[in-house]
Structures are given as C-alpha cells and as structure tokens.
Amino acid sequence: MQTTVTLRDVAQAARVSVSTASRALAGGGLTSRGTEIRLQRIAAELGYRPNTLARGLKTRSSRLIGLVVHNLANASFRVLAEVVQSRLRAEGYRAILCITADDPEQEAETIATLQEQRADGVIICPTGRNGTLLAALDRGGTPVIGVIRRDEAAELDCILAADPEGAYAGTNHLLELGHRRIGLIVGRQETTSGRERLSGYRRALEEAGLRFDPTLVHAGRYEPETGLAGCRQLLDRPDPPSAIFVANHESSFGVLRGLAERDIAVPDRISLLCYEDMPGFAWQRPAISVVDSGAGALAELAAERLLQRLRPGGATPSTTAREFRIGARLIQRQSCAAPSFQEA
Amino acid sequence: MQTTVTLRDVAQAARVSVSTASRALAGGGLTSRGTEIRLQRIAAELGYRPNTLARGLKTRSSRLIGLVVHNLANASFRVLAEVVQSRLRAEGYRAILCITADDPEQEAETIATLQEQRADGVIICPTGRNGTLLAALDRGGTPVIGVIRRDEAAELDCILAADPEGAYAGTNHLLELGHRRIGLIVGRQETTSGRERLSGYRRALEEAGLRFDPTLVHAGRYEPETGLAGCRQLLDRPDPPSAIFVANHESSFGVLRGLAERDIAVPDRISLLCYEDMPGFAWQRPAISVVDSGAGALAELAAERLLQRLRPGGATPSTTAREFRIGARLIQRQSCAAPSFQEA
DNA sequence: CTGTTAGCGCGTTCAG
DNA sequence: CTGAACGCGCTAACAG
Numbered sequence: 001m002q003t004t005v006t007l008r009d010v011a012q013a014a015r016v017s018v019s020t021a022s023r024a025l026a027g028g029g030l031t032s033r034g035t036e037i038r039l040q041r042i043a044a045e046l047g048y049r050p051n052t053l054a055r056g057l058k059t060r061s062s063r064l065i066g067l068v069v070h071n072l073a074n075a076s077f078r079v080l081a082e083v084v085q086s087r088l089r090a091e092g093y094r095a096i097l098c099i100t101a102d103d104p105e106q107e108a109e110t111i112a113t114l115q116e117q118r119a120d121g122v123i124i125c126p127t128g129r130n131g132t133l134l135a136a137l138d139r140g141g142t143p144v145i146g147v148i149r150r151d152e153a154a155e156l157d158c159i160l161a162a163d164p165e166g167a168y169a170g171t172n173h174l175l176e177l178g179h180r181r182i183g184l185i186v187g188r189q190e191t192t193s194g195r196e197r198l199s200g201y202r203r204a205l206e207e208a209g210l211r212f213d214p215t216l217v218h219a220g221r222y223e224p225e226t227g228l229a230g231c232r233q234l235l236d237r238p239d240p241p242s243a244i245f246v247a248n249h250e251s252s253f254g255v256l257r258g259l260a261e262r263d264i265a266v267p268d269r270i271s272l273l274c275y276e277d278m279p280g281f282a283w284q285r286p287a288i289s290v291v292d293s294g295a296g297a298l299a300e301l302a303a304e305r306l307l308q309r310l311r312p313g314g315a316t317p318s319t320t321a322r323e324f325r326i327g328a329r330l331i332q333r334q335s336c337a338a339p340s341f342q343e344a
Numbered sequence: 345m346q347t348t349v350t351l352r353d354v355a356q357a358a359r360v361s362v363s364t365a366s367r368a369l370a371g372g373g374l375t376s377r378g379t380e381i382r383l384q385r386i387a388a389e390l391g392y393r394p395n396t397l398a399r400g401l402k403t404r405s406s407r408l409i410g411l412v413v414h415n416l417a418n419a420s421f422r423v424l425a426e427v428v429q430s431r432l433r434a435e436g437y438r439a440i441l442c443i444t445a446d447d448p449e450q451e452a453e454t455i456a457t458l459q460e461q462r463a464d465g466v467i468i469c470p471t472g473r474n475g476t477l478l479a480a481l482d483r484g485g486t487p488v489i490g491v492i493r494r495d496e497a498a499e500l501d502c503i504l505a506a507d508p509e510g511a512y513a514g515t516n517h518l519l520e521l522g523h524r525r526i527g528l529i530v531g532r533q534e535t536t537s538g539r540e541r542l543s544g545y546r547r548a549l550e551e552a553g554l555r556f557d558p559t560l561v562h563a564g565r566y567e568p569e570t571g572l573a574g575c576r577q578l579l580d581r582p583d584p585p586s587a588i589f590v591a592n593h594e595s596s597f598g599v600l601r602g603l604a605e606r607d608i609a610v611p612d613r614i615s616l617l618c619y620e621d622m623p624g625f626a627w628q629r630p631a632i633s634v635v636d637s638g639a640g641a642l643a644e645l646a647a648e649r650l651l652q653r654l655r656p657g658g659a660t661p662s663t664t665a666r667e668f669r670i671g672a673r674l675i676q677r678q679s680c681a682a683p684s685f686q687e688a
Numbered sequence: 689c690t691g692t693t694a695g696c697g698c699g700t701t702c703a704g
Numbered sequence: 705c706t707g708a709a710c711g712c713g714c715t716a717a718c719a720g
Contacts, residue, residue, distance in 0.1 A: 058716080363700075395698070696716105
C-alpha cells in the first residue's frame with residue numbers, strides 16, 4: 001500500500017543518478033534543460049513528493065516555525081495566527097501552533113519541543129518567565145521574535161503595540177469631548193501592556209491638568225468578569241464617571257453587559273471606548289469606538305522580520321536586536337460623545 | 345555557536361556506544377538501570393535534545409498533525425484548533441496550522457505540503473473539492489479525519505455536528521413558544537451544514553402542520569452581511585416573522601445590527617435564536633439563546649479518533665470508516681419568548 | 689553537465 | 705546487556 005515513491009525511484013525510472021534527479025527537480029539550472037523537464041514530468045507521473053524530513057536532516061532546516069500564543073480567543077492572537085501562517089506559507093514555511101495559556105511551564109515545554117523539532121524560527125508572545133530559554137534559543141541560531149509582550153529577561157527582536165501612545169490618544173479623545181472623570185478598566189499590572197496603557201491614560205490626564213484618581217482605575221485579569229466587576233464598581237460610586245475606557249480587550253463584553261443591565265444609554269449617559277478592534281465592535285449598536293492596536297500590521301512585521309533573519313546572510317541577533325512599535329489608531333464610531341450637562 | 349549536541353556526543357561523554365545511549369534514553373529497560381540513569385543525567389547536563397527530523401526519518405513518523413480549517417474567525421474552528429492542539433500535545437504530537445479560506449486550490453496545496461512534511465495524520469474541514477486527494481492520503485496510510493463538513497467524494501472518518509436535529513430542535517423551540525412565522529437565515533446550500541439545517545427547520549415546520557414558505561428563508565455566504573440583508577428583507581415584508589432563527593453563525597452580528605437599527609425589541613417584538621454558541625452571546629443583552637453545536641466535544645472526538653488510528657494496530661480506514669455526530673443542545677437564555685398578541 | 693561518494697542524527701538489526 | 709554496522713531519503717562535495 002504505502003507507495004512512498006522516493007527520489008531513487010524517480011532516478012531509476014529516468015535512468016539517471018539520484019543526484020542528477022535531485023538537481024533537476026531543484027531546478028536551479030544545474031542540469032540541462034532537457035533532463036530538467038523530463039525529470040519534472042517523470043516525478044509528476046510517479047507522484048513523487050520530496051521527504052521534508054530527509055531534506056531537513058541534510059540542510060539543517062525544517063521549514064517549520066513555532067507560533068506561540070496564549071490562546072485563540074483574543075482577537076489579536078487570532079489575527080496574528082492567521083496572518084503569520086499565511087505569510088510564512090508564501091515563503092515555503094509552515095507554522096506549528098502552540099498554545100501556552102500564558103503558563104510558564106507550558107511555555108518552557110513548548111520551547112523544548114520546538115528545539116527538538118528543529119524549528120527554523122519562533123514567533124512568540126512570551127509569558128515573561130522563560131526569557132533565558134528564549135535568549136539561548138536565539139543565540140543558538142534559531143531566530144526568535146517576541147510579539148505583543150516583551151520578555152524583560154531576553155534581548156530579543158520584538159514587535160510591540162504602541163500601548164502608551166494608544167492609551168494616551170484614547171484618553172485624550174475622551175478628554176477633548178469634555179469628559180473629566182474617566183473610568184479605566186485595564187489589564188494586570190504585571191504585564192507590559194497593562195502597565196503601559198495605564199501610564200498613557202495617566203499622562204493624558206496630567207497633561208490636561210487633571211488629578212490622577214486611582215479609585216477610577218480597575219486593573220484585573222484578562223477576562224469579561226473583570227470588566228463586569230469594574231463597571232459595576234464604577235457605576236456604584238456616588239460620582240460615577242461620564243466615560244469608561246476599556247483598555248483590556250477581554251473585558252469589553254463584561255462592561256457592555258454591566259452597562260446594559262442598568263439600562264445606561266451609550267453614549268448619551270456614558271461614553272464607551274474600547275481597545276483592540278474586532279469585527280463585533282463595528283456591528284454593535286451603537287457601534288463601539290476603539291483604539292485599534294494594529295494586530296494585523298504587527299503580525300506582518302513579525303513575519304517579515306523573521307523571514308528576513310531566516311534568509312541567508314540574515315541579520316544576527318546581537319548586532320541588531322531591537323524593538324519595533326506598531327502605531328495605534330483611534331477609530332471613531334458611535335459610542336463616544338460629549339458628556340451630558342448633568343455631569344459637567 | 346550552534347552547539348547542536350548530538351547523541352554521539354552524549355555517548356562519547358559516557359564512554360558508551362551510540363546505540364547504548366539511544367537505548368538508555370529511550371528508557372524501555374533495554375539497558376541496565378545503572379547506565380540508564382547515568383545517561384539520562386549526562387544527556388541533561390549536556391543539554392541534549394533528540395533531533396526529531398532524524399528520528400522521524402528512521403521511524404517514519406514526524407509526530408506532526410495537519411490541522412486544516414477555513415479560518416480562525418469562526419468560533420467552531422477556533423475551539424477546534426485550541427482543543428485539538430492541546431489534546432495532541434498531550435500525546436507528543438504537534439499541530440501544523442493550515443488555513444485554506446475555504447478555497448479548493450489552497451486546500452490542494454496544503455494537502456500536498458502535508459504529504460511532503462510526512463504528517464502522521466490530518467484533521468480537516470474540507471472544501472469538498474479535493475475528496476480524491478484526501479481519500480488517497482488516507483488510503484496511503486495517513487489517517488484523515490474530516491470534521492464539520494463531509495467531503496462527499498471521500499470515504500473518510502468524519503465527525504459532524506447533528507445539524508438536522510439541531511435545526512429541528514431550535515425550530516421546535518420557537519414553535520412551542522407559539523411562533524407560526526419563523527424567518528430563517530441559513531448558509532449556502534452547497535454546503536452540508538447549510539442543507540441540513542434548512543431541512544431540519546423544514547421538517548419541524550411540517551410536523552407542526554405548517555406550510556414551508558421559501559420566502560421566509562434567506563440562504564447566503566457565511567458573513568455578517570448575509571445576516572443584515574436577510575434581516576432587512578424579512579422585516580420589510582408586509583407580514584414580518586415573529587421570530588428569526590439565525591442558523592448561519594457568521595451572520596449573527598448582521599442580524600443583531602439589523603434588529604437594532606430599527607429598534608426592534610428582542611424578545612418582546614421578535615424572538616431571536618442563533619446557532620453555535622460563543623462567549624459573546626451570553627454577554628449580550630438580552631443574552632442570546634442558541635443551539636450549541638458542540639464544537640468542543642466535536643474537537644475532542646476528532647482528536648481521540650485520530651489518536652486511536654495512530655496507535656500501533658490502530659483501525660484501518662477501509663474496515664471502519666464511519667461517521668459520528670455530536671448532539672446539538674438548545675441553550676435557553678433571554679432572546680426567545682412567546683409572540684406578542686398582535687402577531688398571533 | 690553528470691555520476692560517485694559521503695554523510696546529516698538517529699533507531700535497529702545482528703553478533704558478541 | 706552492549707557494540708558495530710547499516711540505512712531512512714536527501715543534498716553537497718568532489719571528480720570525470
């Protein structure tokens with residue numbers, strides 16, 4: 001059954017040596033035009049498929065790239081996976097999907113496996129606890145590109161979102177509309193993005209001459225529940241904010257629910273601004289304004305950067321390890337408006 | 345730099361032959377306990393990582409599984425990817441993520457590449473145009489499990505959703521609430537799920553003694569736009585339905601929008617029932633009732649079935665190729681109610 | 689331009 | 705229980 005037709009079979013059928021067959025099929029013009037097309041034909045007839053394992057053993061390149069993310073529920077990771085996969089495929093690479101659940105142990109195990117698999121490169125959103133492993137991998141010759149979060153312990157190429165600027169721009173937008181009390185739902189302060197978004201919010205406030213009020217800030221895990229809890233807490237205040245900035249993507253649904261359960265009209269009563277765009281936001285009613293962190297562009301740059309280092313003579317890490325930022329973009333839809341008089 | 349430590353290095357350091365080292369690290373008790381743990385230690389010290397490529401060349405097994413889906417936006421595909429990836433990893437396999445965009449050409453190319461990569465198995469949601477290729481792959485010894493859609497041309501193991509029953513149950517639910525005119529937004533009739541859901545809807549209607557009215561049915565591409573167009577069309581009728589069953593997951597957002605833009609109260613004015621659960625539905629206001637097609641269970645069964653065939657002595661296709669159905673489940677939330685008197 | 693030779697790193701016979 | 709030899713399928717030296 002298992003009719004694995006090998007290069008030798010093709011060579012024999014064509015009455016040439018294996019190496020000639022190899023060269024002809026590689027097609028670099030290392031054989032005469034005649035034998036080249038003849039071998040192409042014979043190979044096709046026999047249904048020959050080169051064995052990537054054998055080739056990889058020889059060339060020390062598996063054409064496999066590790067794509068390591070925390071999950072696929074987050075819109076950014078999803079876009080990352082789709083874009084990276086497609087860009088890599090165009091260059092003859094395949095992506096191994098690795099999901100870590102933001103768990104250092106699973107991440108460590110994943111890195112080890114990727115090493116055994118002789119992955120040619122890795123694109124990873126790090127947990128931050130395995131920087132040493134990642135740095136070693138990179139130094140060992142396997143390019144590693146960090147995305148979204150920076151691993152402080154590793155000197156890696158990394159592509160990040162412009163979170164400080166994005167949060168600043170978003171907050172500013174609300175400020176310009178006239179809001180003075182702006183609630184913030186933000187991610188855990190142990191993460192880069194959590195910290196950076198809070199700092200952008202804070203800077204905008206202070207530049208506008210407003211006092212930073214920590215009680216208006218609700219930092220928590222990346223889950224809808226965080227948004228619901230934060231939203232309720234903000235609404236329960238004697239002096240609720242006139243706008244809420246949900247800078248923790250996963251929490252958006254929770255906030256939406258929190259607002260709806262008290263029949264709070266958006267944007268008439270409270271303005272709502274979210275972070276990281278996703279298809280659902282545009283279809284909501286009112287359509288939700290967002291700070292788009294540019295996951296697509298980030299993914300493309302990550303893939304490009306990796307591919308560049310994969311090409312012969314590609315940049316080595318030590319000389320060039322650097323950080324890129326993808327600009328954030330404010331997308332105005334219908335969920336933000338000037339505060340009602342009552343609040344002003 | 346590239347300090348690739350090989351089995352030979354380990355053997356030399358331990359002053360044994362390569363084969364002894366191999367056996368010791370395999371750990372099947374083929375060496376003395378002493379050398380076994382000694383080699384384990386030395387290997388660890390040297391940071392030895394077996395080369396999967398070389399091993400695969402020898403054992404004819406890459407430990408790689410092709411995971412082929414149309415996209416990652418669809419909630420079912422997302423769950424499929426997460427679950428399959430995790431289940432496979434537990435057994436030492438890795439998933440290669442392949443996205444086809446439901447395009448037969450990309451699918452064909454993907455299958456070819458997977459063959460070159462010597463994937464040990466494939467889990468695929470087929471486009472339906474490459475059944476021959478898939479069947480050949482399966483017969484060639486690489487187990488292929490079809491999911492979600494059936495490829496008519498290929499005699500494959502496949503795990504499908506219970507779409508006829510799910511649509512039947514959903515429609516019945518609305519019928520029991522007292523609805524008599526139920527609009528249906530459904531997928532393209534070229535797809536199994538599109539046809540089966542329509543037929544389930546139809547059967548429920550007829551069993552209830554109602555005439556099937558094709559003008560209440562809007563079949564279209566798997567996109568939000570389909571839902572918006574269908575919703576508008578239904579609402580524009582002189583006799584609009586009192587309930588809408590959105591049996592095309594991607595269209596849900598569009599229907600939600602269509603309802604909202606005319607300020608139609610759900611479920612007071614119109615009841616809404618969707619298909620395939622996702623986190624967002626529960627967080628909506630009102631929370632959306634759904635027919636859950638059980639993507640998680642489907643993914644688990646697909647992985648399990650594949651693993652089973654991968655194990656030595658696993659079932660061969662010809663003797664056992666069969667179809668599984670994952671039961672659908674109605675999840676009642678708040679978007680369905682009895683029709684208002686005006687409609688009855 | 690083509691054939692011959694030699695491994696890539698590992699698992700697995702076959703002797704000892 | 706251990707070592708020596710072979711080959712998985714392919715590419716890359718080196719000759720001719």
